Amino acid sequence: MSTAYQIVVCGSIVPDPLQTLEPVTGPTGPALKNEMMLPAVLDPWAGHALFEAAHLAKSAPGSKVWLVSLGPKAKLQQVMMTVAQKVPFELVALDGPAGGFTEAADVAAALADAINAIPGLDKSRLLVFGGWESASRGAGATMQIVGERLGIANQFQGVDKLTVAADGSLEVLERIEGGKHQVSKCAAPPAVLGWATGNLPEPPNNPQVGMMNMRVVMPALQRAKPAKVAAEGVKFASVTLPKQQRDTKIVKDVPPEEIAKEIVAWIAKD
């Protein structure tokens, strides 16, 4: 039995989480102020998915990893300079908006079309990875719709661990309520896995991997097809930053015993 996988990771870019974000109203709806100027990173959960994909591919000889990414070409190029140094993959780029106020259904349609267009893709060995949510829209919807469009019935979300058993079946740990995991056994690919944080640390930069990846990244970016992604049918009545500012009482120069008494009384109060 072949244990090689064709792993397609769906992942886009988001503003660096340390940036200050401010919503503005653009011609097509809400957007971020200076969105194109904000430094971007690979979406954190998609990043975990990519690292897990590379780890699985390494342990299953003959496997291959694609990264299908939708975003403005210039920003994708910027982010790929860093991501490409982490793990080996082949980029499939789509040129379009990567902001949070676009529709997951539109993004999923573009991603599914791109996956279907990958030459020689064997769906019986296909694993579609991605983040279980994005750090922009945060809807947790895109991967499910990609799976639906590809006709994949085995879907898992909030995945923290994937183990391949000797018989080729997949054991998947998904996050559920209360700090627990649901354990499922999937008989065989194809499957969609929306990753939470997984178990792997971010791989160190590897310049050799970077050089190898960049040979295909630049042509992929040049070939990037425009993707029609919008928010048709959605009317945003408002997009605002939370304004709640608390009047914080500062308690200084008080012995720990007194503070402890106050905290215990506060905890006990209904």
Added chain:
Amino acid sequence: METILVLAHTETDGSLAKAALEALGAAKTLGGALVVGLVGENVQAAANSIASCGAAKFFGATGSDFSHARYATDAAAAEAICKAAGATVVIAPATSRWNRVLAGVAHRLGGRADAHVTAITAANGVVSVNRWYYRQRMEAVLQRTQRPWVIALEAGCYETWKGSAGSATVEAVAVSLTDACKQTTVTGIRAPAADQQTIRPDAKLLLVAGAGWTKTQPDGKNHTGDAEKLILGFLRLTQASLGSSKSLVDLSGEGQAVLPFMSHLHQIGQTGATPRHPKGLSTCCHGEEPHTVGWRFVNERRAIDLNPNCGWARGKADVLYVADAFAVMAKVNELLAAKK
């Protein structure tokens, strides 16, 4: 007028979870025609428990195929119920089970889904939802023209529906399942031992531990062992839930011997959870936005930190104790133990 379907699944004991009753409570605030759809091995007891909710009909997809959370079977059941109900708006609790399938279900129905919704309102016949973008850093109010509109409502945002039980007539909905729907088998639940479980979503208090617990203390040494005893002792005495800043769990992930009971499951804010608790106490947490987004849905907030300008606390907590968390928490634990 909208036809509103409250879509819920039963728990392993056949009951409805609190989040499901909150979804029902939210649906009741909207007016409109209400119907209920239930998925589970047996849904009669659950339907009876909400028999007086005013639903015009109860639909059920039942059988052993629906006893566990599995994408293919749950999506098929939800799709069949939505079709049978002719719902234009579907409100479901944002449980892990429904979060896994609702977007796929909406796609099958030609509609749209919105997850992590925190409020639903209806004015002049127009339904609006509130949801957060960019990891709880901005809130949008939006409306949709697409129907059905599937809405996953976050737990803790509405009062639970309260009413008397009765006898409900459940209309069975046939669900067509192929072999492909059963390729995945749920084999179990993996959880820490009960006395080691530190994530408690229903706890009244959230303790947030920051990376400061692992830093060098005034004596020039790390005291992670003491930190572990203090944190776990506090959790044992209060039955609080434990959250963590990203920096602390990242240290654990990098294999450093820090606080061994911390995992990414504890992380709040950024790429972590946004838990809802009545009270929150942060200890040794540092950083500005976006690190503090995990605080956003905690009502009463207090913080202990040596830095009076701590971004976790200034303007975000009700009270900031400028003090050494090691000393304060040791005394807190002493007092709590004496009260037991």
